Amino acid sequence: MEYVIQQAINALSVGGEYALLALGLAIVFSIMNLVNFAHGELITLGGYAMFFAAATFVGNPVLLLPICVLTAVVAAMLFERIAFRPVRNAPATTGLLTAFGVSIVIQNALVIFVATRPKPVPVPSWMQGTMSFGGFNLPVVQILETGATVCAVAGLVLLLTRTNLGLAMRAAAKDFTVVRLMGIQANRVILGAFAVSGFLAGLAAVFILARRGAVDPLMGFTPVLKAFVACVLGGFGSLLGAAAGGLVLGILEVVLQATLPSDVAGFRDAIVFLLVGAALIWRPTGLLGTRAELGDKE
């Protein structure tokens, strides 16, 4: 029983992590048709900010957590300002390739200026432990992560439904031109979307780093790849689809991890992707995606 509960909370936390990342990708994509390949680098940069802050002026590991999130937000906004603004109205492939380039630049800049080897990141010791919950021992990180995901998604829903900016974002996903005709500044909406996506990535980064305990230049790739797959599975551009896709992917992964015999466990990611691929053959536009019709936003 304890094992089942542990695996369930594990699945929720992994799924939550993917959902946070996938939501960040989806919110940017829905507004400006950009697949942010460099989303994973927000995690990496957040991690390095923690590393440098710990090495220089921050003694208390708890203070490192907001630094990580803040760095991710600022980095996301800088990416938009510097790299993505020139390709704003370009086709999706152009944006994707630009972001791919940005991701390579950041990875290699970190290789050049910091190091290839992983650097340790201190996290508060209470995050590493387990807590007993209704008689079961569960890892604190996973419970926090599940909780944080729920809070973040709730906050996102409030932002999207209760604020002007959120309304503008949702409208921009349908038709940006009309939004701009209503007197809303395009730059503000897009910058807002990047800030939100950076915040979600930073939040996920905190938990990813708490698990790994170290940061290296290439660490952002695997999580963001999973987030991509979650987005495609849910239907690209749909926020609900991204969250659902992330959750399904996380659950699938944990189930396979728990049931696969050890000699094929290394193939887990390949099996997950193949299953997702099979699902997409059945529904090419994703679980919650819609078919493009003539005249739709392209």
Added chain:
Amino acid sequence: MDLVRQTLLRTLIPAAILVAIAILVMRYGQPYQIRVGYVFFINLTMVVGLQIFMGNSGTASFGHAAFSGIAAYTVAILMTPLMLKRTLIPDAPFNLDQVVLGPIPSIILALLVTGVVAYVVGLAISRLKGVGAEIGTLAFLVIVHVVFTNWIELFRGPRAFYGIPIISNLWWGLGASIIAVFVAKLFRDSKYGVQLRASSDNMLAAKAMGVPVDRLRLIAWTLSGIVVGAGGVLLATNLGTIAPTSFYFNQTFLMMAMLLLGGMRSVSGAVCGTIVIALGSEITRTLESGPVLLGIDFPEMFGLTGFFLGAVIVLVMAFRREGILAGEEFEDIWDDMTRRLRRDKAPAAALDER
């Protein structure tokens, strides 16, 4: 047949450039330059192969490096002498540790295997559109990499597979890349290529005109997979040693930078971009090792090549989205130039008549 003849003619310009490069390298190059030249032709074959899919369908593919890996490993497993195989992969499935084939059948089989894999994967990829397809190719790259590194009985896992007979040289590379250019041009100018390019400009309109978009994407994907596979064969049969990392991210973004810089819409763009990046990355590689230039001692900087490749992609996308050649072929540029010359003369002639 007419198309084949015309394409042969149109291949002459890039072929002449490539032959010139090969002769130059072989005549004046030290062993190191010859090696660089060979790698150039390998990359060129792969980039031209990648162009067949990306240039015609307009869909980016991050997965093609996997095809070069599949072909390279097939050649390696089929061609490596039995003695060596007994120590490298003693538990290979399907009794592959007891089979050894000559170079030609191995290469043909490798291309065949790559083609079959490409076709099967293509069945899924060609159904997805736009961003979904692009991420599908990325997932494919990761799947193949996971299989290479985890199927230890067949691929030796993350360790290198060595002892592959070294049979190819620079002339093989030259021949393969010229054939690749010819195939790519033939496809681009064929009915299929034209229809597929139309669909990349406007998918719904092309569909409405009766273009079988999915099938054409599948054909382009499979064909380009085989050509990229030929590049993998060259790599395996010249280096003699391969490892899964040779067919993963670094190769992917190297190919991507080469293709995008030249302009993915034309075969000539692929050739052009490969030449420029090959020269450029030689320079950055020298800088990376921390040389002493003009009396200044530069520090070692690993990652510089990657940094520049990424920067090239970002800058090209921001400032010259269509690449150096902007989707034109060499012969288009040639035609333009001659036409402009003629036009410059024409008014003068008209004045004379008056």
